[in-house]
Amino acid sequence: MFFTVPQWTHVQTLLLSLLVTPFKPTIVGQSRAIAVGVHRTKRNEFCQNHDEILLKALRFYAVMLISLLYRKGAPLYILLDDSKVKKRGKLVQAAAKMFDHVSKCFLWGHQFVCITLVYRGMTIPYAIALYRPKDDCKRRKLPFQKLTSIAEDLIRDMPDFGVSKVYVLADTYYASKRIIGCARSKGYHFVTVLKSNRRILVNGRSTTIKKFIARHFTHQRKRSVHIGKRRYRTLSQQIYLPGVGEGKLVISQVKGRKTALALFSTQVTADAASIVAIYRVRWSIEVFFKLSKQYLGLTAYHHRDERAVRSHLQLVLLAYCLLTHLFIDEQREKDKSVSQQLLRKFSLRQSQSRIRALVTIDALDFLKEQTPRSKGDAFDIVKSHLVAA
Numbered sequence: 001m002f003f004t005v006p007q008w009t010h011v012q013t014l015l016l017s018l019l020v021t022p023f024k025p026t027i028v029g030q031s032r033a034i035a036v037g038v039h040r041t042k043r044n045e046f047c048q049n050h051d052e053i054l055l056k057a058l059r060f061y062a063v064m065l066i067s068l069l070y071r072k073g074a075p076l077y078i079l080l081d082d083s084k085v086k087k088r089g090k091l092v093q094a095a096a097k098m099f100d101h102v103s104k105c106f107l108w109g110h111q112f113v114c115i116t117l118v119y120r121g122m123t124i125p126y127a128i129a130l131y132r133p134k135d136d137c138k139r140r141k142l143p144f145q146k147l148t149s150i151a152e153d154l155i156r157d158m159p160d161f162g163v164s165k166v167y168v169l170a171d172t173y174y175a176s177k178r179i180i181g182c183a184r185s186k187g188y189h190f191v192t193v194l195k196s197n198r199r200i201l202v203n204g205r206s207t208t209i210k211k212f213i214a215r216h217f218t219h220q221r222k223r224s225v226h227i228g229k230r231r232y233r234t235l236s237q238q239i240y241l242p243g244v245g246e247g248k249l250v251i252s253q254v255k256g257r258k259t260a261l262a263l264f265s266t267q268v269t270a271d272a273a274s275i276v277a278i279y280r281v282r283w284s285i286e287v288f289f290k291l292s293k294q295y296l297g298l299t300a301y302h303h304r305d306e307r308a309v310r311s312h313l314q315l316v317l318l319a320y321c322l323l324t325h326l327f328i329d330e331q332r333e334k335d336k337s338v339s340q341q342l343l344r345k346f347s348l349r350q351s352q353s354r355i356r357a358l359v360t361i362d363a364l365d366f367l368k369e370q371t372p373r374s375k376g377d378a379f380d381i382v383k384s385h386l387v388a389a
Contacts, residue, residue: 002057003050006038010046011054011315013037018319019355022297025312047303051310055127058314059159061321062117062126066161068328069120069338075165077118077278078158078188079285080151080174082131084111085299093140093306096133112313113150116285119163121343122324123288125317127154130310148176155182167191169282177243180266184245189267191279194241196262200249201240209262212237217251217260224255225273227280231255234272239264250275291348292316323351330354 003011017030024033027047031040066076084100087109100107111131117124129150137144145153151174168183168190175192183190194200196210207215222233235251241264250272253260265275292298296319301312327346328338336342368380 002053002060006042007046007050007053009037010043011057011318014043014047014315015319015322016359018296018316019322019352020359022295023300025297025301044308047308047311048305049307051307051314054311054314054318058125058317058321059127061318061325062124063159063161065122065124065321065324065328066117066119066163068325069122069343070162071120073164074120075167076161076163077281078126078155078166078168079116079118079282080113080155080168080170080179081282081285081289082111082113082147082173083289083299085109089302089304092304092309094130094132094136094309096135098133110309111147113147113154114285114289115151115154116288118281118284120340122346123284123320124324125288125320126158128310128313128317129154130306130313132306148174148179152179152182155179155186155188158186165189167278167281169279171282175264180244184266189265189270191263191265191267191275191282193279194249194262194264198262199242201242202237212249213251213260213262217253222253223272225276227273227277232276234276236272236275238268248275252276288320292320295348295352296320320348323348323355326354327351 013034013036014030017024017033021029021033024030027040027044031037031043037043084098084102084107086100086107087095089095090108092110095108095110097106097108098111099105112128113131114128115126117126131147131150132142132145134144136142151170155168166186166188168188170179170190170192172193172195175194175198180190180192194209196208196213198209199206200209200212201207202212216237217235222235225232225234231254233253233255237249239247239249241247244266246268248265248268248270250263250265251260252263252272263275263279265278267275270278289298293300296316298313298316301309303309303312324346331338331342
């Protein structure tokens, strides 16, 4: 519904190239991997001119997957985070020198903000936005937008998912007043980590997170909770966060470790164990980044044009959604109910291998039609091994 017939052909071929050979992300490499269709320049023009339509299609696909997995009472988690990618080209648009907290060094490359949805344990990519540095905006005479502002716009544009409980999970960088206020205005609960120097009000008295932990968490009696295979020592307190409002503060410490996290939730009625369990879901976006980079070539693009880069990022997220959709459909074809236990068996790598096997079988059928009948038995033997695998 979003594309014309030629555009839809480009989408299919580009998605298939990412699923089959994710580390040939140039237009030339993708065209060679598919070896069918129009000239590579047409695909390049598509990537440079249809990034906004691809974003709309990605959002629609995410909502559709949630409707397929819908179960009454199941909460929806909105995960917000950013990631960086190193690039060598100095003429790449929207690239700049930035500090990478993972490698602890400066790099030249891109940074993007990503939102994924977690529903019934399944990670569903929803949106991705490329950050444009201030120097690049000044040079190209474009409006500058901060990372927090990009995240705020993405949350504001979210539709009604038809889910009663929605939680927005983010790290301390995105725990700004505007983002939390935007989430609360849409009826979402916000769960995040507060910095040690963040000022709070406890019973009308002003203090910081660091002082609160030193005075109360060290000396007061702490409650022990079990979540998964880990035991946590927690201390909860209702506080007032300036610019945000009332909320629940939970000091959480894994047993055997020295550091303690200050978790903040806008849901005052939630207990400490629930807040810790909810925030643990945020780790799935880190797993999503790792899998997308390793198996779908999320950061392996070689485009100079900013809009082409956006198109590549959105196509990778569409490919992730496609593999999730394939898994759900295959389980229902086997007359299996989509239970929580079954959804835990989803593997991105196995689904991608399944796609590659289907493509290989299709290619063998085509080659068999082009060869003499006496030599076609070899293709049947290879095909039988693929079907058995």
